[in-house]
Amino acid sequence: MRRRAGLMAGTAAVTVLTGALGACAPSKKAAESGSGGGAELRIATTTDVVNFNPLIGNSRTDYWLTNLMYPHLLTVGNDGSKRPSLATKWGYTNPTTGFYEIRGDMKWSDGTPLTASDVAYTLNAVKKDKPSGTLYGQLANFSSAKAVSPTRVELKLSKPDATVIPEVGFWGNVVPEHVFGKAGSVAKFANNANWVSAGPFRLTKVAKGQSYTLERVTPYPFAPGGRPTVSRIVYKVYPDVNTEILALKNGDVDAIANALPPAQVQPLKKAAGITVEEVPGLGYAHLAYNMDKKPLDNVKVRQALSHAVDYDAIRKVVLQGQAVSTGSSPIMPVLKQFHDPSLQEYTFDPAMARKLLQDAGYTADGSGKFPLSFRMIYSLQDPVTAQWATLVRDDAAKAGITIKPQGLERNTYLAKTDAGDYDIYAGNFAIMDDPATNMTLTYLPKGIINYSHVDASDLSTLVTKAQATTDVNEQKKLVQAAAKLVHDQVYDNVMYTQNLYVAHRSNWTGFVVKPSELLSIVDPQSLANVKSSS
Amino acid sequence: MTSLIESTAGTADAADVADRPAAAKATWDAFRRNPLGILAMVLLALLIVVALVAPLLASYPRGHGTAILRPPSAAHWFGTDNLGRDVFAEVVYGTRSSMLVAAGATALAIVIGVTVAVCSAYFRWVDGVMGVLVDLFLSLPVLPLMILVAALVGPSLQTIVLVLAFFSWPEVSRVVRSQALAVVRLPYVDAARLATGSPLWIIRKHLLPAVAPVIAVSVVLTASRAVLSAAGLAFLGLGDPNSWSWGRILFEAQQSGAMQEAWWTTLFPSLAILALVVAATLLSIAYNDARDPRTRKD
CATH class of the missing domain: 3.40.190.10 (Periplasmic binding protein-like II)
Structure with missing residues (x-):
């Protein structure tokens, strides 16, 4: 999931360095028929x-x-639903055992057949060696995998978790056991020559x-x-x-x-x-208010901040209308199966923001400014966020709130994010395909992308239950209730889903x-x- | 010069004061005969005026507008950017922060650089240590280090000023020191040493006035280099996001991906940078030529 956060952050740090070389690389060459x-x-x-x-x-x-070169077990539809890829069937045989049935007609480029052993090897190796990619983050409740036949692999879970099979299937690449297995730790294997591809x-x-x-x-x-x-x-x-x-x-x-x-x-x-x-968007952009920092632990201050952003202007001007509101909910409309249309986006209302701050005990000075100043970090390699960061600052100023945008080079941004060194985090996630999974990562106290540092027992209970249940209708109720809490308490300020081109x-x-x-x-x-x- | 031979501090001072207006007049006479120098001075003065009266020329570009990426027109002389803001206003306010960065960084660099230079020239034991330090600084890859420091500390006006000053003073120091070294060996400085036991007095009264022309040239050149470096850092996104600068306009144009469609977003800030750097360089060349009797042909 860290990778998701990093991926969307963009690219230019390396770009700047590689630019000079890249610029002279292309030569005009017509494509062959x-x-x-x-x-x-x-x-x-x-x-x-x-x-x-x-x-x-x-x-x-x-x-x-x-x-x-390295196939995924599952792919994804435009609505976030999982579709077959290497795996043709998947699911759970009991709450702590999942399975994938895989195709029998794929081969690695050196002629070795791609079998369930490769899948089991990949998952077990990632669990053991803890490489820093997305897949390891999905394996929290995974114990072990076993190839029970050349086309079937079974996964043992340490506790019931409905998110493992779909998410591991979608995020994980399957690697060849006969190549990676010889290299020792998969967390250290560079794999920078003699590639073997499926x-x-x-x-x-x-x-x-x-x-x-x-x-x-x-x-x-x-x-x-x-x-x-x-x-x-x-x-x-x-x-x-x-x-x-x-x-x-x-x-x-x-x-x-x-x-x-x-x-x-x-x-x-x-x-x-x-x-x-x-390209349909399957992620969202958001502002996370760091609840470890006073007075952002006060819901009224967070609500005031939510009313001090002109979301329409950001979508219209910065995104040129290429984005849709999520209703300030972490379950975007694109996830039709789970979306709750009753949640309405926070309106841009500086007067309401001022009232909320007064209710919270703050008094504006003669110039209309409240004694509130927040440092908002964003990645300079994320051009869209970098553009709306200044709009967020200017909008907040209308409500008497000072926001100081701090654009950071990507590695510094990631380090500050890790350390919680910010008042407001501005960024986006490329793919938030499954509400239950995403909420365990974004809203549980130790969630790897819990940038609001939210630790609310009612929210945690809902999310934990949603993660454990395999009943879709039950899960929908739970994640919708969680989304409503996130919306009302502003545990996260989700702004839009961007459709890409x-x-x-x-x-x-x-x-x-x-x-x-x-x-x-x-x-x-x-x-x-x-x-x-x- | 009789008064100098009499070796009294007071008379030396008198001679200095008497000589100075004549030299200054000769320099000015020569300077004003150089059209490029005058042009450069007018251009610089114009930029300073723009920086000072920015609020009278345009309202501060903030928020967003509805006319996005419009080419130059009567309503928007320099066109609009990707958020519909007026590029003319951005350039005008960019002049202000560019000048501020230039002034701040130069002032700091000159104070540090000149102090180190005159101390090194006057006190030989200081020279050994400072010489090594200056050599070390001059051998550093400045741009990557500036990028590194600005990235780690985080962009703000103060950071930029400090970073630029930190990497600019050694050059000032090197230039001023070489001039000061020549001066401290002159007989009138030896004479001053006999007259007073205060090195500070000698440095202030004799050494600094003697190196003042070099300092003047350093000020202009350091300022123009500071503007260039600040623009470079801002273009890499390491400028202050809370104030407009020419580099930030370029950075935002690059970020929006509109560079090739909307030429006006990059042309006008680039012209402003060019104007300032060319004017500063020409001014310092013209001044240098004018104050040097060998080149001013008087």
Whole structure:
């Protein structure tokens, strides 16, 4: 989950350093014809790969590249529901035993069959070696996994937890036991050469700061006829999104993996030869008020802050209307199965904010300012948050509250987040696909992304119960009750779900669009099916 | 010069005072014959005036507007940015904070640099220690270190001023010291030593006036370098998010991904930076030429 927080934070620190090299990397080279299956697809990204080991990767480019080699058990629909991928069936045989049935027709690129042993090995190794990726965070109640047949793996849990099977299935990459098993700890294995892939592509060439070349792997069951439609994928590194857009317009690349800045969506939609695809958002942006810091432990102060943000303006101006309100609830409308439409967003009402502060015992001075000053941290590599941070400051000033935005380089931002060194945390999560899982991480006292530092027994009880129940209707009631508490008590100020846009050259078709920037049009199943018409 | 030979501090002072207006006039006469120098001075003065009267020229750009990324027009001379704010207002208020950073960082760098320089020149034992320290500082990779410090401490106006001053004083010190070293060896300084036991008095009355022209040039050059570095840091996002600066306008344009669509968001702050740096450089060259009898041809 830490990785989720990091992933969405963006990319530019590495970008700045790699920029100079990246800028001179691309050379104009027309894509080969796709009809014969020999085409090359060139994709722009803004960061280098930091880790080739998918179990510890933590940048977007890491995720995009390693996903093309190491399959996930499950994928996700636009509404957050889990769909088959490597696994064809999944579930629980009893409250502390889960299972996955996996396909029997996948192979690693060296010819070794991909079996349930690889799945069991991956989960047990991650539990044992504790790599710092998302998967380890999902395994809190996982004890062990065992391959009971070549296509079935069973998971033993230490206590009932309905979130393990869907979340581990979605977030975890399966790695080859015969390669990773020889390397010792999976937390330390660099995996930076001689890659073995289960498809649709295999990394073959790395030119740091410039490009990453992946060659087609067959058979790949999710491609037409088991053969990915393009022979090669080349990820090219560019300094920033401005140069990526320029490269796309010039035909130096065929697609941009990064989401477009909101202000660039309309101009690119009008540009000749460019197609812009809408990627449904599956995450949210939020302001977390650090309840360890007085007076943010006072609900009236938090409610006053919630009334001092012009959410509509942020969505309209910064996001160009490409975002939807969540009703100040952590369960976004996109999660149709769980969303509670009765929760209404906090209105932008400085007068109400002032009244709440007066009720809380604060008196404004002659200039209308309350003696309240909050330091709000955000990542400089997250351009959208960086833009609305100043609006939040200006809106709060209208209610007499001083907010001091502190934009930080990503590593400093993460360190300060870890240390709780902030009054207000501004950021976003790329994928919040499952309310019960997300709430255990965001609202339980020791939750890894509990940025509000909330420790409320009524909320904890609801979340813990929701996590343990496998009855969907019961779980829905519990998470909705929890969301209402979060809304009313402002344990988290959730602002919007952003719908993203990505661009590619119009001569490429067949992209499969999946939610979030992590999957979007660069998900393995999408890239195994793209075609070039020229 | 008879009065100097008589070796009384008072008469030395008198000679100094008597010589100074003549030298200053000669310098000014030469300076004003140099059109580039005058142009640079006018440009700098204009920027200072803009910084001072910013509230009369534009209202402070805050919040958001409805006209997003509009090109320059009568309503918005320099166009609008990605949040619909007036770029002209941003450049005007950017001038203010750029000047403030330049003034703050330069003042600090000059005070530290000159103090170290004159002490090193006058007290030989100090020179050994400070010489090594200055060499060490001059050999450091300044930009990466500035980025590191600004990133770790967190961006604010004070941080930027302190960081820039911290990395600028050694250069000032090196330039001023070499000039001061030549001066302390001159006979009139030896004479002053006989007249008083106070090194402070000699430094204040003889050494500092003698190196004043070098300090003046250092002030201008350090200020222009400070503006460039501050813009660089702000462009990397390490500027003060609570005040407008030219670098911040560029940073926000880059962040919004609008650089190539909305050329006006980058052109005008860049021109402002260019104007200040070119003006400062030309001014210092013109002043240097004017005060040097060999180049002023009088």
